Amino acid sequence: MITVQSAIEIILDQIKPLDTERVDILSSLNRVLGETIHSVRPNPPWDNSAMDGYALKTDDIREASPENPVELKVVYDLPAGQAPKRGIVRGEAVRIMTGAPIPDGCDAVVMVEQTEKRSDGSVLIRTHASIGENIRLSGEDFEAGEAVLDEGTLIRPAEIGMLAALGVSNFLAYRRPKVALISTGDELVDINEIPGKGKIFNSNGYALSALVSECGAQPIHLGIARDTKESLREKLVATEGADCIITSGGVSVGDYDFVKDVLQEMGSEMVFWKVAIKPGKPLAFGMIGGKPAFGLPGNPVSARVVFEQFVRPTLFRMAGRQNIFRKTLTACLTKDVKIIPDRMNLIRGELRMERNDFLVTPLEGQGSNLISSMVGANSFVIVPKGSMGFKKGSMVKVQPFDLSMFLGETYDY
Secondary structure (H helix, E strand, O other), X not given: OEOHHHHXXXXXXOOOOOOEEEEEXXXXXXXXXXXXXXXXXXXXXXXXXXXXXXXXXXXXXXXXXXXXXXXXXXXXXXXXXOOOOOOOOOOEEEEEOOOOEOXXXXXXXXXXXXXXXXXXXXXXXXXXOOOOOOEEOOOOOEOOOOEEEOOOOEOOHHHHHHHHHOOOOEEEEEOXXXXXXXXXXXXXXXXXXXXXXXXXXXXXXXXXXXXXXXXXXXXXXXXXXXXXXXXXXXXXXXXXXXXXXXXXOOOOOOOOOOHHHHHHHOOOEEEEOOEOEEOXXXXXXXXXOOEEEEXXXXXXXXXXXHHHHHHHHHHHHHOOOOOOOXXXXXEEXXXXXXXXXXXXXXXXXXXXXXXXXXXXXXXXXXXXXXXXXXXXXXXXXXEOOOOOXXXXXXXEEEEEOOHHHHOOOOOOO
C-alpha cells in the first residue's frame, strides 16, 4: 500500500488542464477562465456623480453654511445616461443624478439633502464642499488596457458582473471534464427495477454522478457492467468520448474482481491499486489512452471517501482550477476515537459551531457499507496513519463537505 500523500502526488503528476472552448457568459458560472481579460476602456468611463445633488464650483460655496446659504442658478438638469449640455461658470450649478457625467467646470457635488430648491429655479446650498467631493473619478476602478481577470480565475457571480461591465459576452474557458461512470457487479440492479433475492440497487452510480456534477464536470452514466471481462470491456469501450473513467466495485482480490485486469488488457498503465486509507484501501489508478481511470471500491462509503480525496482534485485540475483541495479546519472532539494505526482513517463526523468554536462528534456506525452514516455526516475527522486515535477534548483536523452549512440562521452583527 502507498500513502495517501504519495497517491495524490502520483495522480496529479499525470493530470493537466483540458483544452479551452468559447462559452457564453450566461453559461459560465463555476467555469475557469482560459484567457486573460483586458479592459477596453476605463471604469468609470468618465468622472461621474456619486450622489443625487448639484454639481458646482467649490469656490462659489466656500462660505456656505445652514445659517448662511449660497444661492446658485440651476442651468439644467442632468439625469444618468445623458451627456452634459455645457459646462458651467461661476454662480451656476447643474442638478445632477447619481451616475451622470460631471460637466466641465464642476469640481464637487453637494447632495440634495443639503440644499433647498427655490421656485424661481435657483438653489440654496447650505454647506461648503471639498474639491472632488461626491465625484467618482474616471478609471478609479480600473484603467483601459488593464488585465482585469487573469487566466485561471474561477468564474463566480462577481466575475460575471465584471465581464458584463466590460461588455464581454463570450470568452475562452477550460472545458468541463466528461466523466464516464460504470458500476460493476452481478448483484446490482438499476433503481427502476425490482430487486430479487441477493440483488441491491446501484446506489454508487447515482451518488458518483451527483459528486461529478457537484465538481462542475459532466457525468456520462453508462450503467452496470456484469462480473465478466466481456461485459466490463464493452462498457469501457463506450467511454471513448470521456475525459476520465470511474468504475466502482471489482477492484479487490475476489474471483470476479476484473477491473484491474481488463484495464491493463485495454492498454491502461496501472500505477497503483492499494492506498493506506480507511475506508477505501482498494483504489486502482491508471491512464488509458491518456485519460485518468479510477477503480473505486464497491462499498458506498469507501467510494465516496476515495472520490473526495483523489477524484475530486483530479477533476478540478482538469477543469483548470487553481485551488483543488477541500479546506480543513481544527475542531474539538466530543468523544473518544480509537482506530487501528495501519492506515489514515477518515471518520464520518457531525461538525457544528458553538460560540464561534467548532465541535465535531464522530458518528455511530463507521462501516463502509452504511449509507445512512454518510447522510448524517457533514465532515471527515482525519486520523493520521500511525495514530491510535484521539481522546475526547482533543483538537483534531476536520475536512468539512461544505462550509456553507455553517451559515448563521439569524443576523448577528
